Amino acid sequence: MFRAVTTVDAALRALDELGPGAQVIAGGTDVMIQRMTGSLSKSEPLVHIGRISEMRGVSLGSESITIGALSTHRDIRTDPILAAHLPSFVQASSTVGGWQTQEVGTIGGNVCNASPAADLGAPLLMAQATLVLVSSGGERRLQAADFFLGRRQTALEFGELLTAIEVPIPAPGSWETYIKIGRRSAMEVAIVGLAARFVVDGAVSAARLAFCSVAPRPMRVPDAEVSLVGTMLEDEAIAAAGRLCASAVSPIDDQRATASYRTSVVPRLVRQAAEACRSELV
Amino acid sequence: MTAIGARSPRSDAEAKVRGLANYGVDYSETGMLHARLLRSPAAAGRITRLDVEVAGRMPGVYAVATAAEAPPHRSGLILMDTPFFADDVVRYEGEPIAMVVAESERLADDAVSSIVLEIEESTPVSDVGQALAPGAVLVHPDLETYQSVPGAAPWPRSGNAGGILTSDPEGVDGAFAAADVVVEDVYVVPRQYQAYLEPKSATASYDGHRWTIHVSHQFPHNVRTRVAQALGVELSRVRVVGEHIGGAFGARLDLGLEQFAALGASMTGRTVKLVNNRSEDLISCMSRENATIRVRSGVMKDGRIVARDFECLMDGGAYAGDTPYLTSIALLMAGSVYRVDTARVVAKSVYTNTAPTGAFRGVSGTYICFAIERHMDQLAHAIGMDRREFRLLNLFESGDAMLNGQVLDDADILSEAFDRVEEVAPWAETGTGMLRGVGIASAIWLTNPLAGSATVTLHEDGHIGVSTAATENGSGAVAMGVRQIAAGEFDVAAEDVFITLPDTDSQAYDAGSQGSRTTHVVGMAVHNAATQMKTRLFDIASGLLNLLPEDLELRGGNVCMRGDASVSVPLAEVAGAALRSGGPLSATGSYSVPLPKWDPDAADGLLFPAFPVPTYHVHLAEVEVDPVDGRVRVTRYVVAQEVGRMINPDGVYGQIQGGVAQGVGYALWEGLENVEGRYTRRTLESYGLPLAVDIPDVEMIVLEHPHEAGPFGAKGVAEPPIVPVAAAIANAVADATGANIVRLPIDPEQVLNALDMRDS
């Protein structure tokens, strides 16, 4: 069964009516493949939310930027507000699959699917985003860190929709990036991804490092972040942070890469990000 | 008007772009049934239970076939080692065990899942080393009793080696002893999947006596031979009709699914269609074989190569296919391009419990070139000589002979190719800088000589019809090559020539689109047909124009007086007149390339003895290595290729660009590895085909030395541009990183490890 809705209210009613088996489908680039390969049941009903216009688009508030959950990767890739304030989101969305995937795949789908390799997971965590979850019972707001529970596990409950993602506007002096490692230049699930932000005011006043594909869920490395505070991103400081990151991650071997390759890439990524920031800001 | 060398659009372009072309997988007939195969989930073992009772009684099921219903004998391309369905023993994961024919694919699938299959699994022979170890389990304990196909020359085989080529001239060890330096390297390459867009399929019907099979295939006459052989019937009881081909690259030269569809058709009396899904296509495909190559050479300090030991172990999988032939390439390449005083060559195709391997563009030449060219770099380093200079010093010249004794009369083209590459990408200035490198590689390749034919008809509107069983596999060999050659023969526009699709009932034998043969061989067949037809054409026109036949020529769609085009008669009129004087203007021509002289004593087991109509190739790759993730980016790629004569520049450029793209994939990403006989990458998602964004724009230098026999001087073009690619890229990566690259694909992990090793 396939039910298409055009408002949040209608979506919530449909979910309540169809019960826990119902599957929400936005762009369908994860759901349809999972139904095909058998990791989701083919016989459960689909509730198509892709045409709910109130859930799409990016808006700039006084303290935060709101990204509708149905914003596609193409929307994000080409959005001027995000380009100005949250370039790591733009970079992350422009690496999702290929242009076809970006045309239909949504940020909400990417986040709710909660693959360990999801490209938007790391920027969300890094930027301390808040997820707005709505059900017929009301609304709740969760920090990204509390939303991702494990590999393909989130705090989302049955009957709940992710409607928007709110991201605090970065402090002045912020510099951020998302770097993804894959075998090819597109159509690659991340072997490792790093979302990094440095707030620089003479020296580094805050740093955030969030990785994907090195653990069951996106993860930050607080020790490494703290170690960079007060530095001028000198080579030794970067190397020390890189070592802390390498020892914090717990990647696995899979058909894309070995755990040891992932681990050896982690400090190199930290160096690439920090050196790029240093050459611009420090 | 000359069609030769014109950038005419291919005849099938519009239909393919608009989605009007019918591919094999699109073919359907009213009332058609659908088949699905039950394939072995185990790589090796014994079938202890196979119960199709329930499946056979399911609604909508018309037939269930197992070994019990199939012909009992074995069949094969060269060695008859392959049972119709696995009976007692399964030898690879994906081997067909049973087939269900039902009203729909869904019903057939459901019935397949209800077949009860139990296999007592045994440890598979999963790699070549294990297969050749003393006391190894034999994949085919009865190998000695298998027959080769009629007409095949005998060749040595034993144990798990299905084909053995040996060349062991006297004095090799002595030459090594006299060498200043001896270097040995071992190279390992994985399988490569042809990854065509259209999965394999076949549709067959049966009229009580004869089978008709619709299929997209590179070699319809081989389908006829092989289906007849598998069914145990005479050749002419099988008719094969070719449909448009959605990519092939060698994977559609031998049997795919045709024999199963044919069996289903004769069991049910209905048309039966069988289509692979993508993952079964990948898992069961005859991919390019994985191989291990050991090269040892003795060199003098002055740069001469005085001795070589070359061993190539090729994984043929569970059934031999064409791999015993491919061992010969080792002899043809181990001492070519660069002079080697004396060499010992051993090549084996080896049975393992993995999917049978087979032809893929460039076959074993791709990795033999990789091994030899990597080794050439290592030799140059060992004697402290520049890598390019070392190559030029040893480069073949006209009159030099390959290890099979074949003398190359035009090998001077090699030095021309090196010079032309140097002009656009000077060696000393290319690939310089941090983590950048340059590599060069060269090859000699053949034009496959096997027979073909074409019937040429002048229609009453002046258009030329060509009927041939030659197949258009996408390369443009028919849609551009044969078509423009026919147009050139009659001096009409390419648009005035149309070519029919293959049908083995109405067209004589054609050896398939393989080894770049179609433009050359079928072009010659068209030439021979046209030459015959022109005798009558000029005769009839001479009556119409009141001139002697020898005073006539063809020009712009007319027969004209030689030197005076104002005295002329349109071809259409001549064709019309022919109907009233002797009948339509039509002739059939045939051709096969005479084999060059070779030394039959050069090797034992030399099934593929020479390189007819050789072409010459030099490739240069420039790469950049990313220090963060170890990824290799090909920043520049230059090809100098001898083609004889360009019939259509777009065809030539397209094939070179495409061959390089496939070669870059082979060098950097692709590969099927197995663990305990099971492929680890099982879908296109994980397989790692190259993407447009990762492929450089190839800079092409086309060399033209027209072939004396024709057609219009054209030689084979399409296969060889893949041959030197992995070699050139690997040499460039080695140059950039200082690492000895010995394994394909050159994945980021390998590169990063090399960088770490260098830095520590």
Ligand SMILES: Cc1cc2nc3c(=O)[nH]c(=O)nc-3n(C[C@H](O)[C@H](O)[C@H](O)COP(=O)(O)OP(=O)(O)OC[C@H]3O[C@@H](n4cnc5c(N)ncnc54)[C@H](O)[C@@H]3O)c2cc1C
């Ligand atoms: C060819 C290809 C390449 C890909 N490459 C990448 C890649 O490089 N990087 C990457 O991260 N991903 C990749 N993906 C995965 C996928 O495209 C992305 O995760 C995409 O963002 C998913 O969005 P969607 O709208 O298509 O999700 P859907 O498939 O519609 O949904 C995904 C999951 O989220 C749930 N869901 C969706 N929206 C909501 C909502 N608003 N509220 C509650 N639940 C919701 C669905 O129920 C489902 O469980 C690729 C997929 C394909 C097919």
